[in-house]
Amino acid sequence: AYYEKMGFRGVEEKKSLEILLKDNPLDVEKLCTFSQRFPLPSMYRIHVWKVLLGILPPHSDSHALVAGYRREQYTDVLEALQVMRFLHGATPQVEVYLRMFQLEAQELPRRSELTAPEEEDEDFLAIGKAMEEIVDDPVDCYWLIKCFVNQFNNKFGDSIPHLPKSLEHYLSLEDIRLLAHLKSCSALRKLPYNLWFPRCFAGCFPESSLLRVWDKVVSGSCKILVFVAVEILLSYKIMLMGMSKPEAIVQFLSNMPQENTDAIVTKAIDLWHNYVTQPRGAS
Amino acid sequence: FLEDVKSQAREQLQASESRYQAQRRVTQVLQTELLQLYSRLEMENPAASSSPAGGAESLT
Amino acid sequence: FLEDVKSQAREQLQASESRYQAQRRVTQVLQTELLQLYSRLEMENPAASSSPAGGAESLT
Structure with a gap:
């Protein structure tokens, strides 16, 4: 049904x-x-x-x-x-x-x-x-x-440097424990932002998943990128919680598995709709 | 009056078109000149021709 | 309706102008490349330089 x-x-x-x-x-x-x-x-x-x-x-x-x-x-x-x-x-x-x-x-x-x-x-x-x-x-x-x-x-171009801060904000709302963990092992500032934001996840995701993210970018949102990053972190939460070396975390995220990228994008778009496109105060 | 606007637009587009065509002719002359120079360089300096070709080779 | 005609004309003109501008950039790059080649020719073959120098002048 x-x-x-x-x-x-x-x-x-x-x-x-x-x-x-x-x-x-x-x-x-x-x-x-x-x-x-x-x-x-x-x-x-x-x-x-x-x-x-x-x-x-x-x-x-x-x-x-x-x-x-x-x-x-x-x-x-x-x-x-x-x-x-x-x-x-x-x-x-x-x-x-x-x-x-x-x-x-x-x-x-x-x-x-x-x-x-x-x-x-x-x-x-x-x-x-x-x-x-x-x-x-x-x-x-x-x-x-x-x-x-x-x-x-x-x-x-001017917003890109602020996206990591925005990621921190939404991660704090979605999963404060994961955020605390990333902070405590000082990985948060070292996440592979450069592979994510300036290239809109090109090379991180197979094209079939990328398309739906780029639909949003082309039509005028760069905030979607933040939510994709949030969902990446959330979907690998268990693995990330088990790592304490920032290098290991960065290494893992820079070579992400390609299996469930479709699910990540779907959840990211839902989350983005929740926070941004549906009026709920937060922008 | 509408016809007037239309014909003005047509004229502007034609002017742009002819500017483009003029610039294209310049490009073609320059490209011919460049091709001649390349072949002269290679003829005159077969030894040094490795360097112009080298420029291209360094691309590979 | 008149605005519509105008905006359509503007769109067409913009695309045509962008094509013209690209052609201009091409001309600039070609000129730079040619000048470099001429000066190299002159350095390498000071004897034969009279004829390429003429070529360079015709560009200026």
Whole structure:
């Protein structure tokens, strides 16, 4: 009965999204609200992300024209990098995307000073690799990576450093004992935040789980990331309580098992709805 | 009046388009120039050609 | 309705401008690369430098 209900809900959601997608111009705000509330049906996900990230404009009758511009822009940048020998046949695809992104941002190193990607590029590369698994078409993929990264940094760049504090806050409400344990073995400040927040869990989760988190990020929430982290800690509570060395905790969390990531994401979204999207005072 | 707005928009888009095309022609000239230079460098300095190629190789 | 037409035109223009801007960045990078190559040519082949120098000047 539960699955029937869920299935029924899924059909209703899909129908209401289809109605929204027939609007011309598209109501971006409503699409955001939908994406905050429900998981996007996979057949519409890429399209909705493109609209929410501004890759496609609200007016549907401009989509063909704009998509043509996007494709040309992609080709122009790619060709130039090939002519300048920044790229060669064996360059990994994510590195191609990185160089294109750098060229457009006027951050391309000189060719004579070109080295393998730097540590500061790791977030981009992680997000790029995950997006590559999600999106087949390279033009779409490049644009989605570029706009995802740009929107994330512009909107949430200033909030990222505060997310660990927020994690502490919600963990104190959810499981004060676990928090006390992490604090007492001084692991709390050493948790792998850098693998979690700036790259939105790319590389930590299989893409199938990641998608539902990124639905929320693309539609305007970075707080969801905090709740995913809370649920990671909660679901490995028993193991974490048994570890007293911070290095062991960090080591474990940096190489998390991949089995129940779907359940973690589902619980994280529920928890996030409880605290944030449903008015309950806390924000 | 609506037609007026529409035609103004069309003109703006065309202007943007022609700016783009002009810039593309510049790019093409520069790219041709660059390709010629690369091949000249490699012809003139077959010994040193390891260094331009080296730039590319260091990428691998 | 008029606002709608205007905003649609604006969206199209923005996408077109973004394509133009990217092309401009490409031109800049190509120029930098060319200048570097010219100066390297001159260092390595001071004798043959007269002709590449001409090439460099035509860029400025």
